[in-house]
Amino acid sequence: MSDNKKFVQGNEACVEGALYAGLDFYAGYPITPSTEIAELLSYRLPQSGGKFIQMEDEIASICAIIGASLTGRKVMTATSGPGFSLMQEALGYAIMTEIPCVIVNVQRGGPSTGIPTHGSQGDVNQARWGTHGDHAIIAMTASNHQDVFAVTVEAFNLAETYRTPVILLFDEVVAHMREPVIIPEAGAIPLVERLRTSVKEGVDYHPYLPREDGRLPMSDFGGVHRYNVTGLFHDMWGFPSTEPRVVHGLLRHLVDKLENRTNQIARYKEYYLEDAEHLLISYGSAARSARHVVENRRMRGERLGLLELQTLWPFPEDIIRDKCVHAKSVIVVELNMGQILSSVKMAVDEPQKVFLANRIDGVFITPEDILNILRLIRGKGV
Amino acid sequence: MAVKDYLRERFFPHLWCPGCGHGMVLNGLLQAVEKLGMSKNEIVMVSGIGCSARISGYVDFHTLHTIHGRALAFATGVKMSRPELNLIVPMGDGDALAIGGNHFIHAARRNIDITAIVMNNRIYGMTGGQFSPLSGEGIQATTAPFSNIDYSFDVVELAKAAGATFVARTTSYHVQQITDIVRKAVLHEGFAVVEVLSQCPTYFGRKNKAGDAVDMVRWFKDHTTPIGSKAKTENPDLIERGIFVQKESPEYCSEYDKVVERAMATVR
Numbered sequence: 001m002s003d004n005k006k007f008v009q010g011n012e013a014c015v016e017g018a019l020y021a022g023l024d025f026y027a028g029y030p031i032t033p034s035t036e037i038a039e040l041l042s043y044r045l046p047q048s049g050g051k052f053i054q055m056e057d058e059i060a061s062i063c064a065i066i067g068a069s070l071t072g073r074k075v076m077t078a079t080s081g082p083g084f085s086l087m088q089e090a091l092g093y094a095i096m097t098e099i100p101c102v103i104v105n106v107q108r109g110g111p112s113t114g115i116p117t118h119g120s121q122g123d124v125n126q127a128r129w130g131t132h133g134d135h136a137i138i139a140m141t142a143s144n145h146q147d148v149f150a151v152t153v154e155a156f157n158l159a160e161t162y163r164t165p166v167i168l169l170f171d172e173v174v175a176h177m178r179e180p181v182i183i184p185e186a187g188a189i190p191l192v193e194r195l196r197t198s199v200k201e202g203v204d205y206h207p208y209l210p211r212e213d214g215r216l217p218m219s220d221f222g223g224v225h226r227y228n229v230t231g232l233f234h235d236m237w238g239f240p241s242t243e244p245r246v247v248h249g250l251l252r253h254l255v256d257k258l259e260n261r262t263n264q265i266a267r268y269k270e271y272y273l274e275d276a277e278h279l280l281i282s283y284g285s286a287a288r289s290a291r292h293v294v295e296n297r298r299m300r301g302e303r304l305g306l307l308e309l310q311t312l313w314p315f316p317e318d319i320i321r322d323k324c325v326h327a328k329s330v331i332v333v334e335l336n337m338g339q340i341l342s343s344v345k346m347a348v349d350e351p352q353k354v355f356l357a358n359r360i361d362g363v364f365i366t367p368e369d370i371l372n373i374l375r376l377i378r379g380k381g382v
Numbered sequence: 383m384a385v386k387d388y389l390r391e392r393f394f395p396h397l398w399c400p401g402c403g404h405g406m407v408l409n410g411l412l413q414a415v416e417k418l419g420m421s422k423n424e425i426v427m428v429s430g431i432g433c434s435a436r437i438s439g440y441v442d443f444h445t446l447h448t449i450h451g452r453a454l455a456f457a458t459g460v461k462m463s464r465p466e467l468n469l470i471v472p473m474g475d476g477d478a479l480a481i482g483g484n485h486f487i488h489a490a491r492r493n494i495d496i497t498a499i500v501m502n503n504r505i506y507g508m509t510g511g512q513f514s515p516l517s518g519e520g521i522q523a524t525t526a527p528f529s530n531i532d533y534s535f536d537v538v539e540l541a542k543a544a545g546a547t548f549v550a551r552t553t554s555y556h557v558q559q560i561t562d563i564v565r566k567a568v569l570h571e572g573f574a575v576v577e578v579l580s581q582c583p584t585y586f587g588r589k590n591k592a593g594d595a596v597d598m599v600r601w602f603k604d605h606t607t608p609i610g611s612k613a614k615t616e617n618p619d620l621i622e623r624g625i626f627v628q629k630e631s632p633e634y635c636s637e638y639d640k641v642v643e644r645a646m647a648t649v650r
Binding site: 025027043046047049051053055056057059060061063064065066067068069070071072073075089090093221222223224226227228229230231232239240 | 392422423424426428438439442444445446448449452455457458459460462463464466467484488638641642644645646648649
């Protein structure tokens with residue numbers, strides 16, 4: 001194998017992607033099945049002058065990366081369900097204060113301690129609505145290690161572009177499975193660096209005055225511009241405000257900057273969609289079995305297609321609607337009780353043609369599980 | 383520079399009640415910063431939630447007003463990322479030691495170079511007078527209508543036990559001592575804890591018939607004494623003021639620099 005081809009776990013592919021993207025500060029707390037990310041970064045980050053700190057809990061971990069990001073670093077933390085629950089308040093803080101950061105949630109079965117060593121995709125809606133209050137969020141996932149790498153790089157790019165937390169919703173299956181990943185040459189994937197203010201020292205800097213394109217040029221803490229950052233609704237200087245115009249304006253800005261760009265942000269892959277009668281929609285590890293079904297049945301001449309989502313939030317509803325128009329049936333394949341299913345039903349013109357193929361018993365969904373649902377839909381029995 | 387130059391006047395009027403001790407702490411703190419002669423750009427103030435936490439908005443430093451109890455965790459990220467910056471973290475008693483208790487002891491354990499100022503008025507002021515982990519038994523509060531049964535932490539003993547390498551206590555009456563201690567705490571390389579007893583006449587005072595602000599400040603004068611004073615041996619109930627711990631010990635960010643050196647040696 002050449003130097004840039006590695007045979008690794010999904011968690012390691014995530015680490016490689018983060019380092020490629022320029023990660024230089026990580027704070028975390030051990031939790032299965034994400035721990036390898038912390039272990040690897042405790043080794044790799046100081047080798048390149050970056051910083052790693054193991055905090056006292058997941059709350060402290062996300063708080064520490066937000067603080068570090070404010071000083072200009074590219075930051076990440078990784079956790080799993082219970083830790084992700086603990087992070088929700090600070091996640092909202094990063095949304096409100098528009099501080100870029102990447103939060104990896106390697107999903108395991110829940111609720112509560114659940115089934116830590118088995119895969120699940122049960123945190124999809126938590127990623128969307130786990131923190132309180134109206135907001136928008138970016139959440140992404142991937143089904144194989146090359147995509148884990150690419151999506152991780154993209155997460156950093158989106159976090160920096162939109163000054164927002166980005167959630168990477170991987171799962172135990174992909175995280176612990178081993179397969180090859182090729183690390184691209186430096187520069188092969190473009191990296192987004194933080195937009196910094198050009199306002200000179202001594203000139204009034206408005207840290208929370210968006211440009212026309214919605215982006216906010218940032219000034220690093222410790223630099224020449226001193227400003228206030230608060231989780232309270234705030235004006236363009238970062239000062240707390242209860243002025244209705246300010247409150248309305250800020251909330252709209254926080255939501256619109258992402259949701260008005262849903263199609264731009266959306267990443268997905270399509271397999272045999274052109275003439276698909278039965279369209280599978282899946283993501284993360286579950287998409288591996290879905291793809292197997294589609295490719296296998298295509299060889300028999302059956303018109304199946306797969307839309308593999310990599311961006312889950314903001315939900316690409318226009319894209320879903322377009323892709324589903326001609327399908328006789330749409331089968332959502334996921335490892336939960338239908339968390340993306342409900343979003344798909346809301347997006348399509350005929351929700352009655354949308355079905356669920358899932359498993360919630362900690363066992364990975366097989367192609368046979370999906371085929372059984374397909375047979376039922378076609379009225380052929382199991 | 384005058385103390386006024388460290389304030390963001392467009393943020394005023396402040397939200398503290400008449401007679402609140404927090405303004406006296408702010409005054410002492412800014413006098414200390416002035417004496418230190420630091421550039422405002424070198425100082426990052428991180429705070430959580432509560433009356434005390436609002437101090438960060440009023441000062442012209444890099445200011446980070448975060449979420450309840452987590453100020454030290456945010457500050458740890460800032461400091462670790464940019465060790466050359468001076469981190470000052472003002473916290474209330476509930477912020478620092480109830481919801482934030484875990485971060486408090488772990489920041490102390492790491493001996494990371496942060497100055498933590500616990501503005502202890504023994505009550506949750508912003509939410510309207512509930513007892514805190516520093517209220518102590520026998521105190522009246524809106525959530526202890528039949529008198530509080532919770533024992534309080536001793537901030538000094540807790541900080542010492544957790545590994546803080548600078549530990550001091552003073553009160554809002556002793557403004558010059560606030561200045562002196564905060565100056566030394568900021569200069570100290572390691573985790574520094576400064577407890578400042580501060581008065582909340584609005585809630586603690588009213589609920590506990592402690593009188594008005596002047597009475598409460600006078601109480602600090604009459605019921606505290608310098609560490610090791612003769613008065614303390616005669617009256618053990620007096621609360622000691624001064625610097626309890628000031629020792630040199632490896633600081634976290636400096637130690638991490640050594641980790642980086644060791645790690646880099648593996649790739650050369």
